[in-house]
Amino acid sequence: MAFDRREFLKVSAGVAGATSLGALTGCASGPSAGGARPKVVIVGAGYGGATCARYLKMWEPNIEVTVIEPNDFFTSCPFSNTVLAGINNLSDISFTYDFVKKSADNWVKDMVTGIDTAARTVKTAGGNTFAYDRLVLAGGIELLFDKVKGYDAEAQKTIKHAWKAGADQTGVLRKQLEAMPDGGTFVMSVPMAPYRCPPGPYERACTVASYFKKAKPKSKIIVLDGNPDIASKKGLFLAAWKKHFGFGTDNSMIDYRPNNMPRSVDPAKMMVGTEFDDVKGDVINVVPPMQAATICAMAGVRKGMDGKEGPWCAIDYRSFESLHVKNVHILGDSTLTNFPKSGSVANNTAKMCASAIVEMVNGRDPDSAPVVTNTCYSATGMGTAFHVATVFRYQGEKKADDGKVTPASMVAQKGGGVSKEESELEFAYMESWAKNVWADTLGLPENFNYTVKG
Amino acid sequence: MKKSLAAGLLIAGALGVVVSAQADSRTRFMAANCAYCHGPDGKSRGAIPSLAGLEKGYFVEQMKAFRDNTRPSTVMSKHAQGYTDAEYEALGAWFASHK
Numbered sequence: 001m002a003f004d005r006r007e008f009l010k011v012s013a014g015v016a017g018a019t020s021l022g023a024l025t026g027c028a029s030g031p032s033a034g035g036a037r038p039k040v041v042i043v044g045a046g047y048g049g050a051t052c053a054r055y056l057k058m059w060e061p062n063i064e065v066t067v068i069e070p071n072d073f074f075t076s077c078p079f080s081n082t083v084l085a086g087i088n089n090l091s092d093i094s095f096t097y098d099f100v101k102k103s104a105d106n107w108v109k110d111m112v113t114g115i116d117t118a119a120r121t122v123k124t125a126g127g128n129t130f131a132y133d134r135l136v137l138a139g140g141i142e143l144l145f146d147k148v149k150g151y152d153a154e155a156q157k158t159i160k161h162a163w164k165a166g167a168d169q170t171g172v173l174r175k176q177l178e179a180m181p182d183g184g185t186f187v188m189s190v191p192m193a194p195y196r197c198p199p200g201p202y203e204r205a206c207t208v209a210s211y212f213k214k215a216k217p218k219s220k221i222i223v224l225d226g227n228p229d230i231a232s233k234k235g236l237f238l239a240a241w242k243k244h245f246g247f248g249t250d251n252s253m254i255d256y257r258p259n260n261m262p263r264s265v266d267p268a269k270m271m272v273g274t275e276f277d278d279v280k281g282d283v284i285n286v287v288p289p290m291q292a293a294t295i296c297a298m299a300g301v302r303k304g305m306d307g308k309e310g311p312w313c314a315i316d317y318r319s320f321e322s323l324h325v326k327n328v329h330i331l332g333d334s335t336l337t338n339f340p341k342s343g344s345v346a347n348n349t350a351k352m353c354a355s356a357i358v359e360m361v362n363g364r365d366p367d368s369a370p371v372v373t374n375t376c377y378s379a380t381g382m383g384t385a386f387h388v389a390t391v392f393r394y395q396g397e398k399k400a401d402d403g404k405v406t407p408a409s410m411v412a413q414k415g416g417g418v419s420k421e422e423s424e425l426e427f428a429y430m431e432s433w434a435k436n437v438w439a440d441t442l443g444l445p446e447n448f449n450y451t452v453k454g
Numbered sequence: 455m456k457k458s459l460a461a462g463l464l465i466a467g468a469l470g471v472v473v474s475a476q477a478d479s480r481t482r483f484m485a486a487n488c489a490y491c492h493g494p495d496g497k498s499r500g501a502i503p504s505l506a507g508l509e510k511g512y513f514v515e516q517m518k519a520f521r522d523n524t525r526p527s528t529v530m531s532k533h534a535q536g537y538t539d540a541e542y543e544a545l546g547a548w549f550a551s552h553k
Contacts, residue, residue: 432501
């Protein structure tokens with residue numbers, strides 16, 4: 001929904017009155033209390049940050065929204081496995097920030113280098129300082145290359161993770177797969193859960209296999225999984241691997257190896273080392289272990305429920321505010337939650353956070369029992385897809401008679417689960433999901449010309 | 455007496471405003487939750503149906519049919535089972551009034 005200027009002014013004027021009520025109740029937080037506009041600074045414009053900016057401005061135009069994002073445009077991780085398969089190009093899943101920029105009072109192309117949560121300021125590499133009443137950290141993940149021996153800057157030129165989509169990752173890996181001779185071996189890895197996009201690696205095995213089946217049918221895929229078993233949509237992936245790629249037969253294109261965490265890489269020998277053996281590949285794709293984005297550490301919020309250091313950020317589900325640092329909210333993959341780390345969840349919880357911030361700056365309490373959903377599609381690469389869908393409902397902290405405390409959680413409601421089987425219909429839905437979530441995240445207009453192919 | 459009654463009414467009125475603002479923002483979020491599949495403001499860009507402008511009674515009936523599996527679905531049965539009848543009503547009213 002695009003605000004035209006006149007509508008915007010009208011709504012702003014209406015809200016100016018409402019703000020004084022917030023100021024009266026003493027709940028307008030921070031240095032701007034006393035009539036000034038509340039300042040929200042959002043770091044990162046992915047599925048979480050961009051969505052949060054849009055909904056904050058839509059629901060409370062009086063908030064002064066600043067977005068700090070280093071990239072010139074948005075590239076989608078969902079659907080990037082179709083780029084590896086040659087179904088889509090990166091340009092089909094890359095989008096302009098021009099529309100969502102209208103939701104920000106200040107859009108800053110820069111990198112955050114420091115956060116002072118006492119002074120409530122954010123510093124950037126470009127030398128600017130931004131004051132905030134509320135800070136929203138939506139930086140996704142930090143990849144821990146040093147946890148894999150030999151995965152240094154030099155090795156990273158040859159070995160790609162492609163777990164943050166873009167030309168240097170997804171684009172290069174696609175070129176490597178194209179250059180690989182028929183009969184070659186593609187070695188890929190699955191990090192230990194929890195990681196960004198639980199079904200993503202198994203979908204990647206599917207889409208790359210679909211490309212090999214068509215273009216280089218003698219080739220093999222070795223999946224080195226750090227987990228003891230397929231971590232997401234197991235039955236559906238196994239069925240797809242069997243149906244399309246001979247899994248379970250002597251002629252399987254996919255060689256799946258659980259409990260095989262990559263411990264080292266050697267780009268000169270094109271080798272991945274696990275606890276058990278060295279695995280040679282013509283193309284190697286290792287996703288290292290990960291944790292919440294570096295900006296979360298800068299703000300001192302990369303802490304678990306107990307307040308000890310990371311990997312993820314414990315939050316209050318009603319507001320996505322850190323459990324440990326006031327006025328700092330964390331979105332998406334950086335958070336410690338029982339949600340899967342999906343684009344859908346980043347998009348939806350960004351709206352939960354925006355809704356809570358709007359209530360709080362107006363001196364009201366956020367929804368005390370929010371309900372939110374996740375729907376996540378995976379493609380087989382063979383024109384079909386399947387999903388997992390869950391409704392989560394807030395349940396507050398519980399104290400048992402013996403004093404044992406069960407922390408607050410979002411409880412998965414009964415009835416959720418996965419598709420019965422893969423289908424072409426679900427691939428059409430997956431494509432529709434992508435167009436709609438991109439529109440919702442980035443404010444793309446109804447007549448936007450998508451080029452993505454489902 | 456009269457004065458305190460009037461003051462009481464005023465406070466009740468003010469509380470009413472707060473309560474309804476909260477109810478509205480709760481429904482507003484629940485409706486926004488649907489956007490990632492059904493499109494911003496319930497206006498879909500693809501094969502998934504739009505929700506904007508659906509008649510309220512129709513919306514509520516469909517949610518019940520998804521929940522009871524009398525209308526076959528891929529995803530919607532799972533979502534319908536997670537929401538209450540009162541939430542169907544609130545969402546139905548929301549989408550009926552947002553065309």
